[in-house]
Amino acid sequence: MSALSAVMYREGKIRATNALFIFWDVVYPLGYLLVFGVGMNKALGFSGLPTDYHAFFLAGVLGMAGFGIASNTAWSFFMDRDNGIFYEMLTYPISRAEYLLGKVLFNVAIGLVQAFITVLLARALLGVPLRPDRFPLLAAAVVVGTAGWFFFYAIFALAIRRNDAFNTVTSIFYFVFLFASSMFYPIDPLPVAFRAVALVNPITWHVDVMRFATIGLGDPRSVALEAAGFVAFTLVSFAGALLVLRREG
């Protein structure tokens, strides 16, 4: 068994000890879409959108789900530290890069299942118009998105020693990244400063790619640029996480 699959196996084993956790991971974006998306659609309507709000929000929900999985996976570094297993694992015959990749790959697989179920039921229950020809792009966006945010969070989870301090950081990130982005609303009508922040927010790039891949909304050239930006963000985050992990041992 390769080092990478050994890390994945371990992550899977641990996650499988709590079936409710996996169930929740898989279905909560759908629940969010049904409750929040439909509610907002009915209550506010969002005139000016080229589509229903729940169709618009589908990509936002998928982005939020990937963001959540990533932060939970990074938080598990604290659990590993508490169990003492973190430092023991650093003496196993795996490279630091394999450790990081193996840790996220199992959760990427969960992300893909989650996205598949959410998209399928969004179509079946809400009649969201989908672009099946762009599903490979959607799958790529889920994989790179979950990995990118995990690497980003891992930098902080590895550098910060206190669990409560990390929780504060994630709360700030949730607030800043999620609301100053195109996740919940289109950014065009926003005030200039707010819009400027949203435009340089990697969540916006991630969600815009997924919106393009699910309902076909967006200009292909700017989406391509955002996709490239997000890949660069992922690579830089991976390098950062690797650097911090190597400092650990």
Place this chain on the structure above:
Amino acid sequence: MPEPAIRVHNLVKLYARRRQPTIRAIDLLTFDVARGSIFGLLGPNGAGKTTLLRVLSTLARPTSGAASVLGHDVVASPLEVRRRISVVIQETAVELFLTVRDNLGTFARFHGLGDAGIRTRAERVLEDFGLASEAHRKVMDLSGGYRRRVQVAKVFMVDTPVVFLDEFSTGMDPVLKRSVMEKLRREAAAGRTIVLTTQILGEAEELCDDILILNRGRQAARGDLHTLKLLSQGVYDVTVTFDRLPPGIEDELAARGPIRLSITQSTVEVTLKEDDDGILAVVGALARRGRVLRLEVGGASLEDIFVELTKEGPRVGADTEDHHGGRA
């Protein structure tokens, strides 16, 4: 002559601390460890034992000097080193949410064992460590002693040629400890190199072929038990049991500057560095102080040698840095 299992040359590890003096956790250490030997690292808290194990197991980078495991440099080829070692770190390290069996299995998978190999090995290891009846219990439901047992059992799931054990017997009951020590002897006889740190000197005395005593990151002494005992020629353990403890005896003995002095009820145990005539004079003087029920005079134990070599005392704080993986 075969290449040693471990080679350390002029190794230095410094821990820089903000607004405090830098700690020299390891200070110009040079030694080799022969293949198939049981090598003991002894020293007071903060002597640098754990730091040295962290460097050898690629968890910490040396500040200068070199260290290699089976010919692989710990800095240049850390992955090659990790392929050849298994480590029991000082802190308990287990997968709390997994069962005992799954703990053994996940560990073995990292070292390349497949399902069939894991099944066979696990049965034997579970039996050897008295864990068979707990195999399906989650480790989070086990006591601290059992958790440590699981942690140590893991290294017996694989055949890495080098094993590092940092105070492996912490929390183990005496029967299991004895059984693990026996297993370690067998593993060494089969060619595995065992490097262990311990605070329990009897353990090292019984187990180790080769001992390095560290103090303040430096070598205080090195050799097998016999060689170390030669270092302390003229050190004697004297035990006297009186029918009633003579008054003022503690002060009298303390005035002789003993290496160790302990008085329990009517028994006096003292370790002294004296020549032959001197020790006879001390024994004679003690015998005249009261009615003696028992008298024993013996050569120095490893503990006496340890105390003699490290009596300057450790630097406060160094082990804390080790514990928390302080950075250079």
